[in-house]
Amino acid sequence: MVSVSWVDSSRAVTGACIRWFTTGERLRTVAARLGAVTGYETRGAMTQITTPPAFDAAAASTAYRNALDVIAAVEPDVASAMRQELTDQRESLKLIASENYASPAVLLAMGSWLSDKYAEGTIGHRFYAGCRNVDTVEQLAADHARALFGAPHAYVQPHSGIDANLVAFWAVLAQRVEAPALAAAGVRQVNDLSAEDWGQLRRAFGNQRMIGMSLDAGGHLTHGFRPNISGKMFDQMSYGTNPENGLLDYDEVRRLAREFRPLILMAGYSAYPRKINFATMREIADEVDATLIVDMAHFAGLVAGKVFTGDFDPVPYAHVTTTTTHKSLRGPRGGMVLCQPEFSDSVDRGCPLVLGGPLAHVMAAKAVALAEARQAAFAEYARAVADNAVALAEGLLRRGANLVTGGTENHIVLLDVTSFGLTGRQAESALVDSGIVTNRNSVPRDPNGAWYTSGIRLGTPALTSRGFGADDLDRVADLIVDVLTATEPAAARDGAASKARYELPDDVAKRTHAAANELLDAHPLYPGLDLS
Numbered sequence: 262m263v264s265v266s267w268v269d270s271s272r273a274v275t276g277a278c279i280r281w282f283t284t285g286e287r288l289r290t291v292a293a294r295l296g297a298v299t300g301y302e303t304r305g306a307m308t309q310i311t312t313p314p315a316f317d318a319a320a321a322s323t324a325y326r327n328a329l330d331v332i333a334a335v336e337p338d339v340a341s342a343m344r345q346e347l348t349d350q351r352e353s354l355k356l357i358a359s360e361n362y363a364s365p366a367v368l369l370a371m372g373s374w375l376s377d378k379y380a381e382g383t384i385g386h387r388f389y390a391g392c393r394n395v396d397t398v399e400q401l402a403a404d405h406a407r408a409l410f411g412a413p414h415a416y417v418q419p420h421s422g423i424d425a426n427l428v429a430f431w432a433v434l435a436q437r438v439e440a441p442a443l444a445a446a447g448v449r450q451v452n453d454l455s456a457e458d459w460g461q462l463r464r465a466f467g468n469q470r471m472i473g474m475s476l477d478a479g480g481h482l483t484h485g486f487r488p489n490i491s492g493k494m495f496d497q498m499s500y501g502t503n504p505e506n507g508l509l510d511y512d513e514v515r516r517l518a519r520e521f522r523p524l525i526l527m528a529g530y531s532a533y534p535r536k537i538n539f540a541t542m543r544e545i546a547d548e549v550d551a552t553l554i555v556d557m558a559h560f561a562g563l564v565a566g567k568v569f570t571g572d573f574d575p576v577p578y579a580h581v582t583t584t585t586t587h588k589s590l591r592g593p594r595g596g597m598v599l600c601q602p603e604f605s606d607s608v609d610r611g612c613p614l615v616l617g618g619p620l621a622h623v624m625a626a627k628a629v630a631l632a633e634a635r636q637a638a639f640a641e642y643a644r645a646v647a648d649n650a651v652a653l654a655e656g657l658l659r660r661g662a663n664l665v666t667g668g669t670e671n672h673i674v675l676l677d678v679t680s681f682g683l684t685g686r687q688a689e690s691a692l693v694d695s696g697i698v699t700n701r702n703s704v705p706r707d708p709n710g711a712w713y714t715s716g717i718r719l720g721t722p723a724l725t726s727r728g729f730g731a732d733d734l735d736r737v738a739d740l741i742v743d744v745l746t747a748t749e750p751a752a753a754r755d756g757a758a759s760k761a762r763y764e765l766p767d768d769v770a771k772r773t774h775a776a777a778n779e780l781l782d783a784h785p786l787y788p789g790l791d792l793s
């Protein structure tokens with residue numbers, strides 16, 4: 262079954278699609294003719310084609326060339342930094358799990374006069390006049406989000422994931438702490454409380470509890486940790502993973518919840534390579550009368566693309582679901598809150614409660630990205646992200662590496678680099694020297710702490726957007742193991758063992774760079790986009 266109707270080769274339009282063909286040879290011919298197809302692989306009689314997201318390369322090239330000229334006329338250094346960023350992104354093998362490449366349509370939607378409008382409040386209920394076009398884009402984004410995730414309510418104003426979590430926390434506090442206090446005092450809003458009642462309510466806000474996943478197990482700073490506002494607001498305790506297998510220990514979560522009786526049970530992660538059973542999390546929350554907030558910032562693309570379904574889809578189970586829009590979801594930088602109807606009014610008060618005025622230009626880009634995510638091609642992309650992570654994990658395991666939890670079920674692979682005799686910091690630096698961009702990360706019960714760490718976090722959303730397939734990820738595993746095997750820890754200046762210094766033979770760095778470039782050339786970023 263060859264489906265190429267989405268490709269207009271005369272205009273160098275590339276299409277986002279993965280299709281299975283019955284004959285590899287025929288495919289090669291079709292692929293060569295299209296010129297737009299950036300990769301294919303053969304598995305027995307079946308061949309997989311992976312192509313990057315669709316866009317009209319000629320139109321995008323004209324748009325960007327003109328935009329850069331307009332910018333350069335005022336501040337040429339900004340225009341040249343923008344050009345250089347595209348070059349840098351094109352030339353790096355990006356395995357940062359939280360990054361992606363948004364489509365030109367998403368990026369272009371951010372560059373408009375919608376940015377100039379103030380629109381505090383919500384759709385149709387603003388503190389400013391003249392907001393009809395902001396209403397339009399915010400409504401579109403919210404409608405797409407509700408349809409995509411099957412959520413009763415969506416709030417698309419948060420400027421980032423941290424902001425989305427803050428909106429969620431205050432929605433829960435409003436609903437479960439403030440509303441009963443207002444009812445008890447017989448008033449409608451906080452301004453009507455006596456000074457004494459207001460003092461009591463403020464103390465009650467500061468007296469609430471939360472549990473969340475520990476940082477070294479893969480949780481996020483915004484889930485109640487002291488360096489973040491969430492840790493200053495809530496009395497927090499964290500749950501970890503099973504020391505035997507590295508998996509989330511639901512019995513431990515239940516035990517902690519029963520003992521600590523939190524107002525909020527927080528689920529979600531930035532560096533845990535497995536699925537979470539949200540049905541079980543909700544059961545635990547209900548048992549202790551906690552509100553379940555799921556932060557799906559990292560894996561929202563896998564939820565949108567229906568890789569995570571049933572008990573692993575957080576949206577039907579969480580009272581409130583928060584996310585970023587720029588990671589696996591492949592939208593603009595930003596955040597979003599989905600919730601059950603009982604929390605929608607409180608969530609909608611996010612601005613001006615904790616958010617500055619909405620960024621209408623970014624909400625427009627969210628609407629475009631969410632429209633893209635509703636297309637069938639996005640589900641195929643999400644499936645490829647997960648398949649590529651498995652290929653990367655298996656490639657690393659086959660070459661003797663140790664992975665936290667022994668594998669992956671999402672877009673993340675967490676490599677424990679202690680078996681190479683390295684810290685995460687040394688491994689991260691040696692890989693960057695070789696043209697492979699990752700980030701160091703703690704592993705559970707990390708002996709090297711949160712700065713040097715013992716792990717490297719790898720993610721597949723960005724490379725999958727470039728059209729990388731399973732064979733390419735296996736090659737990436739090969740390169741990573743090659744570099745880490747060749748890297749030796751070096752002594753500090755005082756002769757003691759250093760957690761940062763290392764030695765990597767030049768020839769290994771050079772040959773890895775060359776191999777990485779070969780992969781990158783085979784899968785160009787924004788193919789056909791020409792700024793010259």
Ligand SMILES: Cc1ncc(COP(=O)(O)O)c(C=O)c1O
Nearest residue numbers: 421422423481530531556558585
């Ligand atoms: C789980 C999780 N929540 C929230 C955030 C914060 O997102 P942002 O950087 O957009 O504020 C991140 C970012 O890394 C994250 O991984």
